[in-house]
Each structure stands twice: as structure tokens, then as C-alpha cells.
Amino acid sequence: MASHRDLPAGLVNQLFHNTGSSSFTEFVAGYAPELLPQRDKVLATPIGDQVPHATTIVAATFAGGVVMAGDRRATSGNIISQRDVEKVFRADDYSCMGIAGTASTGIEMARLYRVELEHYEKMEGRTLSVAGKANRLATMIRGNLGMAMQGLVVVPLFAAYDPDRDEGRIFSYDVAGGPYERERFDAIGSGSIFARGALKKLYRDGASADDMVMTLIQALYDAADDDSATGGPDVTRKIWPIVSVIDADGYRRLTEEQVAGYVEQMLEQRLISPDGPIAPLR
Amino acid sequence: MSMPFGYASPEQIMRDKADYARKGIARGRSVVVLQYEDGILFVAPNPSRALHKISEIYDRIGFAAVGRYNEFEELRLGGIRYADINGYTYDRSDVTGRGLANLYASNLGRIFTESIKSLEVEVVVAEVGDTPDGDAIYRLTFDGSVFDEHGFAAMGGQADAVATRLKERYREGMPLADALEVALTALTEPGGERPPVAQLEVAVLDRNREHRKFLRLTGARLERLLSQVSGGGAAAQEPAEEPPGAAPGEGASGAAGASGAAGASGAAGASGQATPPPTGPEGDIDDGSSPL
Numbered sequence: 371m372a373s374h375r376d377l378p379a380g381l382v383n384q385l386f387h388n389t390g391s392s393s394f395t396e397f398v399a400g401y402a403p404e405l406l407p408q409r410d411k412v413l414a415t416p417i418g419d420q421v422p423h424a425t426t427i428v429a430a431t432f433a434g435g436v437v438m439a440g441d442r443r444a445t446s447g448n449i450i451s452q453r454d455v456e457k458v459f460r461a462d463d464y465s466c467m468g469i470a471g472t473a474s475t476g477i478e479m480a481r482l483y484r485v486e487l488e489h490y491e492k493m494e495g496r497t498l499s500v501a502g503k504a505n506r507l508a509t510m511i512r513g514n515l516g517m518a519m520q521g522l523v524v525v526p527l528f529a530a531y532d533p534d535r536d537e538g539r540i541f542s543y544d545v546a547g548g549p550y551e552r553e554r555f556d557a558i559g560s561g562s563i564f565a566r567g568a569l570k571k572l573y574r575d576g577a578s579a580d581d582m583v584m585t586l587i588q589a590l591y592d593a594a595d596d597d598s599a600t601g602g603p604d605v606t607r608k609i610w611p612i613v614s615v616i617d618a619d620g621y622r623r624l625t626e627e628q629v630a631g632y633v634e635q636m637l638e639q640r641l642i643s644p645d646g647p648i649a650p651l652r
Numbered sequence: 653m654s655m656p657f658g659y660a661s662p663e664q665i666m667r668d669k670a671d672y673a674r675k676g677i678a679r680g681r682s683v684v685v686l687q688y689e690d691g692i693l694f695v696a697p698n699p700s701r702a703l704h705k706i707s708e709i710y711d712r713i714g715f716a717a718v719g720r721y722n723e724f725e726e727l728r729l730g731g732i733r734y735a736d737i738n739g740y741t742y743d744r745s746d747v748t749g750r751g752l753a754n755l756y757a758s759n760l761g762r763i764f765t766e767s768i769k770s771l772e773v774e775v776v777v778a779e780v781g782d783t784p785d786g787d788a789i790y791r792l793t794f795d796g797s798v799f800d801e802h803g804f805a806a807m808g809g810q811a812d813a814v815a816t817r818l819k820e821r822y823r824e825g826m827p828l829a830d831a832l833e834v835a836l837t838a839l840t841e842p843g844g845e846r847p848p849v850a851q852l853e854v855a856v857l858d859r860n861r862e863h864r865k866f867l868r869l870t871g872a873r874l875e876r877l878l879s880q881v882s883g884g885g886a887a888a889q890e891p892a893e894e895p896p897g898a899a900p901g902e903g904a905s906g907a908a909g910a911s912g913a914a915g916a917s918g919a920a921g922a923s924g925q926a927t928p929p930p931t932g933p934e935g936d937i938d939d940g941s942s943p944l
Contacts, residue, residue: 385733385734385737385755386729386733386759388726388729397737398737401733401737405737405740405741463863481740482740485739492708492709492732492736493729493732495704495707
């Protein structure tokens, strides 16, 4: 803590102490470090299997923006611990993140990340660049490496609209950080291999937002089809994937009714062709 | 101020400090904050594009200030830290304008009594609620006094004259364009020229927005709003003049205009000594009946 002499113009509250940086995390580390996730503790026993895990997130760009979607299942080992968990979070007006891995750690990270972006924006009077946002998230994930080694792995997928380029951008990460910028589409989580396979065949360059939402719904269904930890659309309980669209107008999350419309359309087709749309061979 | 070996009474010291602060604040241009139908509007004539007088603090809370830039900037940054840390510790809905106003008040008050120089700032903390009843505008002066304003607040160099003009024209539940017109009229001396659009800093806390309610109105958007008013200029003026009634209303506004002009010229010379803040040394004695 700084002495009062470091504080400007006689302000005595430490809230007025200027850390010399616009980072919220950096300020909290000095002001109330116990609020930050404790990353350096060693767990007596790895608890990775016992806490809920979030699974599949997919994202793809379209002409002038990006879409992100996530299923609603959280699992602890072979148990479904939650059917309607939310794994896609608004980060700021032009970006969002989806989390895979330990749900609690991921939710906490998303909450801190949102404050981090907003804090910078308010302090500096400008929004961080997309690359700046992606780098900041990488640092936060690297900070979690110790916990990840003990089973509390969290790996996010980050998507943002870049106003300088007028296009959507996708960044993926690994347990040690990143970021790795992805062209066109990407998927993370246990069902990602199946989702990525579907996206490979269904992705169309220059598609509309509407088409790209449908593509992601199809990819999530394919992931749920083959991966036990990914939840498909729950028709009886009316639980649909979470779909977020970001374009020049900013972030918007599709309403339940909107997503239900896409899902019903897809299910209708799948009754005839259970493996989904067939990509042309030549 | 106090001489090396002389004695100065506490009253004298406080009065000197208050005069010093008031003179500093009086040099700046005024800022107006007022309620409109969808929230709260901030208007500040500000030739600088880089140094803001108006800022977002949190989802529902905005900040406006006059006086020394470096001093109120520290307050602004501290306020953002306060809001973000509380929202992160608890929940976003647990950050209130009242809490922020109290933080500022305690700091301003302590500096006023303990430091050689008090801060030369006046601050408004405004919070927008789900309904107009939930809106709050707190005005804080350099000595840490908090005023819970209803509907509108004016501060800065010619705050009294501006507040008088604002009071005459302000109505509850005005549309945004009308509220902006009222604010600009209040900020302009009678017969004076309005600041050009490029030198206006305008922002709103709009209760209908999602997530973050604060929005800066700039460029084309602001010009469109202003043209809405000047297009229907007469229409916007009329309802404002109507409520006071026929002859008395006209008389009152005429008289106020004259006194406003007199106040303005007086303020430049004597730093508005006519009506000091209530808790200032030469103001009313605090008998515990003040709002906060």
C-alpha cells in the first residue's frame, strides 16, 4: 500500500491511489487482493472430476460480424450436474467469451474480464483494441496455469467485432494462455472435435448472420450427437443453446423464441435426414 | 492566508479557504444536469475534446464536474474504482449513487478541513432508476456538502444565474430534444450566443438502454437532436413559457432574466458572494436540518 503522501491532493482513501495503470486487476491486487481468484494455492487433492465442467462452445464469422453459441450442459464425471448452464458471456458491447472446462473458475474469469474491459474503457475514455482484449484474456488464463495443472482447467473462446476492419474475429487459447487467432470458425470443449468437423463442411464464406446461426446450431447438434458431455436441444424442457451475435450494432443475445425457431427448423430436417445437411461432394 | 506567527481564527481560515475555492470554481464554465423523460441529461460547454467534464462511472451512474481538471479527474477515477470494486465484490446492482456521493463527500470534507487548499471542484453524481421516481441527482460542493437535487442541477461559474434560467423552463418528463433545448437556453446568457456543436459535451443516462445506461451524444446524433429543436423551436419554447400563466409568468421571467444578467456580471467580480453554499462559513449555521 502506498503512503498517504503518494495520494493526489490530500485524498486519503486508497481508492484514489493511482496505480499508474488502467487495469482493474492490478488495482485490486493492491487494494483488496483477497477478492482476486487465489491462483497460487496447492490443493490437497485434485478435485477436477468433482466440480461441474462446461463443454462445447462454437464460433464462426459471417459477413460483418461473428456468432458464438454454446450448449447448456455441465457435467461432473458421468453425472449431468446442470441442464441449463450459461457458458457464453457478454464481455463488452463488441465482444463475448465462451468457456469450456471448470465452470466455476470460468464464470469467475468471465466476470473479472468484463470488469477489466469496462474499467479500462471508463478510465481511459476509449475502448481497448481487439488485439488488446485478446492479449488481456491470455494473461488471465496463464495466471490460472497452477490451478489448471491440478485439474481446474478453463479454456475460453473469445470473439469480437473489429470496427477497424469491419469484421468478426475469433481467438482461441490453451491452458497456458495464447491467443491464437482463428480464421473463419473454431470450437472448444469436449464436443469440439465433432463440432469442428461439422463446421468444416457447413461453413460458407460471406454467409449472412442468419445462415451462420443455423450453421452453429447444426454443429452443436452434431457435437451433442457424438459427445456425451454436450447437451442437445432439450425439447421437453424447452432449453435451447445460447446464441450471441456481434456486428457493427454491437452485442446481442438471441431470445429464447428466436433460438427455438432455428432449433425447430433443424429438428424437422433431422427427422428426415438424421445426420443433418449433406455437403456437396464436388 | 495564515501568517507565520500571527493568529487566525478558525472562522477566518475557513472563510479564506471557501473564498479561494469559490473563486477557482467561478472561473470555469457552467455544467447543467437535468432529468428528462427517459433518464438524465448532462450538458457542458467544453472546447476540449480530450478533457471530459462528463463521464460514466457505472451501469446507472454518471459524473459531471466543474473546476480544476486534475482535481476532479482524480475524483472521477477514484469513483470508477469504488464502483467497479463494489460491483465485483457483490453484484452489479449493489453499486449506488448514494454510496458514491458519500465517498466523495467524506473526502471533499476532509480535504476542506485538513488541507491548506481545498479542492476547487463541484461535482454532480447522478443515478438513473427504472422509473423517474428512482432517479437521483446529488450535487457536491468543495466543502463536502451534499445536495439532493430534484429535477435539475447547475454548477460552475455562473451557477446561480444558470439555475434560475433552468428553473423557469424546466418541466418534468420532457422529451430529450426539449430537455437539451432547455439546458442550452439556461447555459446561454440572455442575448448571448450559443456554443457551437463542436464545443458541446452532451451525454445521457438512458433508462431504456441495456446493461450500461450511459451514452455520449456526439457528431451526427447530437446535430440531429439539435435540429429537431431548432426545427420546432417555437413549439419547444411555447410549452416552457405556458405553465407559469399569463401576465405574472411574463413578469417573473423578465425580472429573473434581468437579475440573472446582473448576477452573471456580479459573479465575475465578486465570485457570487450573494448566495454562498449553506454550509459555507458565512452561510446558515448547520442546525442538523440539512438533507445529508
